[in-house]
Amino acid sequence: MTDTHLEAEDEHAENAAGEPWRDAEIPDEDVALETDSVSKHYGSETAVENLSLRVREGELLTILGPSGCGKTTTLRLLAGLEAPSEGTVHIEGRRVADADAARPPNERNVGLVFQDFALFPHLSVAENVAYGIADASDEAQAGRVEELLDLVDLAGFEERDPSELSGGQQQRVALARALAPEPDVLLLDEPFSSLDVRLRVEMREELKRILSAAGVTAVSVTHDQEEALSLSDRVAVMHDGQLEQVGPPEAVFENPESRFVASFLGHAGFLSGNIGEETVETQVGPIPRTQLTGTVEPYVGAMVDVLVRPDDVALAPAVGEPDGFVTRRQYTGPSFVYDVELANGDRVRCRQNHTESYPVGSGVDLELVADHALAWYPTQS
Missing domain, CATH: 3.40.50.300 (P-loop containing nucleotide triphosphate hydrolases)
Structure with missing residues (x-):
């Protein structure tokens, strides 16, 4: 033509x-x-x-x-x-x-x-x-x-x-x-x-x-x-x-x-949790429902995956039964980036100052330190 x-x-x-x-x-x-x-x-x-x-x-x-x-x-x-x-x-x-x-x-x-x-x-x-x-x-x-x-x-x-x-x-x-x-x-x-x-x-x-x-x-x-x-x-x-x-x-x-965009950008990890009336119960503690993006009400009682990136989570030495274990660490100069597997199988990444070091295999506790809204997705079956 x-x-x-x-x-x-x-x-x-x-x-x-x-x-x-x-x-x-x-x-x-x-x-x-x-x-x-x-x-x-x-x-x-x-x-x-x-x-x-x-x-x-x-x-x-x-x-x-x-x-x-x-x-x-x-x-x-x-x-x-x-x-x-x-x-x-x-x-x-x-x-x-x-x-x-x-x-x-x-x-x-x-x-x-x-x-x-x-x-x-x-x-x-x-x-x-x-x-x-x-x-x-x-x-x-x-x-x-x-x-x-x-x-x-x-x-x-x-x-x-x-x-x-x-x-x-x-x-x-x-x-x-x-x-x-x-x-x-x-x-x-x-x-x-x-x-x-x-x-x-x-x-x-x-x-x-x-x-x-x-x-x-x-x-x-x-x-x-x-x-x-x-x-x-x-x-x-x-x-x-x-x-x-x-x-x-x-x-x-x-x-x-979408879950793909979340996974592709920024070294994403996901915390699985059950949406309750006020909070989402996760392996590392409750997350206020008000901290989740979008409309949550239709999913009350359902399992969801909450997006967390390395700066959203802080590590500390385990006190008692650990939340998870370090499976990998990467030294970047100013910081270490740790891969952590939780007891329920969730995997997250955490960025810590280079002055704090956790060997692979260490038991650690995690704290969610994000002060911003968190994206979430229905749990995939």
Whole structure:
């Protein structure tokens, strides 16, 4: 099928009876990119299923999930490197893909930054940046290259070869090259995976600054939750090809809507307990019902699992019969992180100051020290 098909389908979609899917949180006029019920099948395997997502103009949205969850396939569908089996993709209100036709990457006005940066080794830094604007005049190219190298703090590096640059500098060149044609959307595939730990932290802040200064809409994919939570305006958590939750980082972390999101983010543990009239009775003591999120009343008398993270629980040497035993400990420098198995089989993780040390096998007592609302889930049978 041709682009004419896509243009005709756009007109049909605008005039058809019945409203298409819409994300009420983002008004139509603010949407830079939208997928509507997008699925991607490879034979009998489904990589992405019924993905509906809106990205706001100027925001950085990160698709976060474990390996094999469908996040890279999603990015390839947005870029035009894959065509959807079902559903539609719109960029700046223009339909660029559906099940019958898909515009190639060079007709979508998207920028791409790959894991390995993919710089051209035979071109200088300036020539790499100018690669995507070859049709512009020499004067326009020179001006744009100068502007972008100044933006990414590489002014004066125009004649360098990529091999002469550090990993962080190469990433900045790759960003500048992707930004040169002024894309509607910038797509980043695991942008920090090839950098060492120190550089990753440094480049997160640099990327945030560069994207904010450029005012570009960006979608990134990663499996690194710290990266996603620290960098993004919103996070979209994926699992088994489907979106589990989308929202600001603090909302997704503090109020996970599914057990998977709770388990994936923040080294979760769960305390099982029975919901009573006033409290939830757990192995480490009662939790006030008022400390649980959401509506609890329908579950009175039922067993639930309360989400606790390492900072929510404190350890102490056992007095009498221990609450549980240390099964693993990890030294992180400022602290130890302990895995503790309770007498009823519950498993939690606890972070303690490095001055307090509990060997593996130690019997310990636990105290819930969380002073915030706690998410909970019906106990799985």
